Amino acid sequence: MATLRKPSVGDGRLQVKKLALIGAGKLGEGLLAGVLRSGFVPPARVEVTVAHAERAEQLAEKYGVRAHTSNARAVAGADLVILALKPQQVKGFLHEARPHLGKQALVISAAASVTTALIERQLGHAARVIRAMPNTPCLIRHGMTALAPGRHATPENVETAREIFSSMGRVVVVDEKHMDAITGLSASGPAYVYLIIESLAEAGVKLGLPRDLSTELSAQTLLGASALVLETGEHPAKLKDVVTTPAGCTIDGLLELEEGGLRVTLIKAVVRAAERAKQLVENQNT
Numbered sequence: 001m002a003t004l005r006k007p008s009v010g011d012g013r014l015q016v017k018k019l020a021l022i023g024a025g026k027l028g029e030g031l032l033a034g035v036l037r038s039g040f041v042p043p044a045r046v047e048v049t050v051a052h053a054e055r056a057e058q059l060a061e062k063y064g065v066r067a068h069t070s071n072a073r074a075v076a077g078a079d080l081v082i083l084a085l086k087p088q089q090v091k092g093f094l095h096e097a098r099p100h101l102g103k104q105a106l107v108i109s110a111a112a113s114v115t116t117a118l119i120e121r122q123l124g125h126a127a128r129v130i131r132a133m134p135n136t137p138c139l140i141r142h143g144m145t146a147l148a149p150g151r152h153a154t155p156e157n158v159e160t161a162r163e164i165f166s167s168m169g170r171v172v173v174v175d176e177k178h179m180d181a182i183t184g185l186s187a188s189g190p191a192y193v194y195l196i197i198e199s200l201a202e203a204g205v206k207l208g209l210p211r212d213l214s215t216e217l218s219a220q221t222l223l224g225a226s227a228l229v230l231e232t233g234e235h236p237a238k239l240k241d242v243v244t245t246p247a248g249c250t251i252d253g254l255l256e257l258e259e260g261g262l263r264v265t266l267i268k269a270v271v272r273a274a275e276r277a278k279q280l281v282e283n284q285n286t
């Protein structure tokens, strides 16, 4: 199923004649910056669309790309289309783009809850579609992106998508049936982690530490512990045991966490978010 891969910069195999990035909001602008930073596609070959002309002007000035509000113009001649629209905007876009989009173009959609089947159906041909579920740390190259290829995506298409998102962090390729779980875990996950960082920092404040110091200690602790899991490949329980000296301090802290139900609460949080993702998929795709 999933493959774990360290972040790596593209190996230069990516050949894109024209990239159309549809929707450059919070996520889309991050993807645009990532693609340009990685050097896969020069700005002259990138066309970006948004809903508002003033926003287009800002993006054109900031990134040196062509930016406007015409999706039909953007997708014409594009061999790569990245969708970073809100889910409810996708059907309208596909209707608009359909007559202008080349049959061989690769469409990578980062719109939550929109299936590859829906995009294929709306485009009305054997469209090459890949669904991507990134998360916000992609903005600083520490992201986690899951890719799910549609029925007609080729292995080369998957490699193209992998190369793009690898420039923003880790990438896994999964079966699309796992996308709801992934939405609840790694796409929503940064929000849960911020709550944990904030709570640990509050604990430091309670114990008399200055807030900024406490936040730094807390955030770096999560970063370091996470890196140890990924770099050693060890089971987290084993790494926890290393910290937990018999009759030491950590075991007392762990007892409090178990009594407070942290483990069950986190499991339930992810399950609830995944259920909501499934519900949104059903609403979007009927």
Ligand SMILES: NC(=O)c1ccc[n+]([C@@H]2O[C@H](COP(=O)([O-])OP(=O)(O)OC[C@H]3O[C@@H](n4cnc5c(N)ncnc54)[C@H](OP(=O)(O)O)[C@@H]3O)[C@@H](O)[C@H]2O)c1
Pocket: 022, 023, 024, 025, 026, 027, 028, 049, 050, 051, 052, 053, 055, 056, 071, 084, 085, 086, 087, 089, 092, 093, 110, 111, 112, 113, 133, 134, 135, 136, 187
């Ligand atoms: N944020 C995350 O952590 C995250 C993670 C994974 C996936 N996603 C998915 O990414 C998608 C975008 O989310 P977001 O938070 O980036 O939303 P957002 O900030 O609202 O961005 C939407 C963008 O789409 C543009 N737009 C609206 N209608 C358009 C149209 N018809 N044609 C072209 N552009 C249009 C908007 O233009 P204006 O700027 O002019 O209004 C805006 O730039 C969503 O489907 C979300 O589920 C987000």
